[in-house]
Amino acid sequence: MASHSTTTADLGFAQMLRAHGLRATAQRRAIYSVFADAARADASNAHLSAEEVFQQARVQLPELSRATVYNALGELAEAGLLGLVEGPGPRRFDANVSAHHHFRCRICQELQDVELDSVEVTLRERGFQVESSHVMLEGLCPGCAARPSPAGA
């Protein structure tokens, strides 16, 4: 129960995939659309696990398999179409590609987006109690950056 023009938007999706050497398949479209639909239902950005995406996407595409969901989520994340959030429990993916932080509640475990301009102080004003924070930077360490590329061994 949720598809926009099914023409312009889908073309854009196909383009983005092609730009990363990925083919536009019905499975990937179904998987990606789960995030759009969830956002519409939740009002806010959803953070979905592979299993949740699988269950939802299967509604539109019953023959979809888990392996395909895992593959597609990894590919979409690598292509920059989805964001990947590591944490306790399964990995979660979100469609919010813009720079943002995440806040996880110790009790309900719910994950919420935090815009970059709202840090701990602002959060506290909104009723969040920040107990710990963790920053993970990723890229190339000096050793690997010095090596031309992981060609030979």
Next chain:
Amino acid sequence: MASHSTTTADLGFAQMLRAHGLRATAQRRAIYSVFADAARADASNAHLSAEEVFQQARVQLPELSRATVYNALGELAEAGLLGLVEGPGPRRFDANVSAHHHFRCRICQELQDVELDSVEVTLRERGFQVESSHVMLEGLCPGCAARPSPAGA
């Protein structure tokens, strides 16, 4: 091949555990000492997975079981004696309890501590290439903070 005074230090360890309602067992001491030994060997802070800790600790305490290691690591982390780092692959723990960030190399996957005063610019000067960063804040969301405590249901 690595134990300090085996008296004062151990007492401190027992005290810290007791302060969190945990008993001082030989297993927990062996598990915790793995980090101290690793730090001495590596010169820098080690980020160990449960399996690595298990293998190392078993040298001192052969009858140690995996389940105990998983339990102990979780308890020590919750008690604030160890830090927990989530990411791809297994969870990793470190003995660096002070506030710090982590940097993971995309190629070698190695994890390094990053002091708070050295952010992306400083890292770049040191030869690191930061490609992405992720911040995870944890605590209580407005809803759970409002509820007195998760008593009834």
Next chain:
DNA sequence: CTGTCTGCAAACTTTTTGCATATAG
């Protein structure tokens, strides 16, 4: 057409659990 992608089911890795026993306090 051709090479990528998919489905299936099984393997693999990582973590948790149940229960009888051992042990710290």
Next chain:
DNA sequence: CTATATGCAAAAAGTTTGCAGACAG
């Protein structure tokens, strides 16, 4: 003593893989 912690082994949870066939480009 008594409740907590442990060991064992099995299961649950989460993710990856191999291979034959389907489909996008």
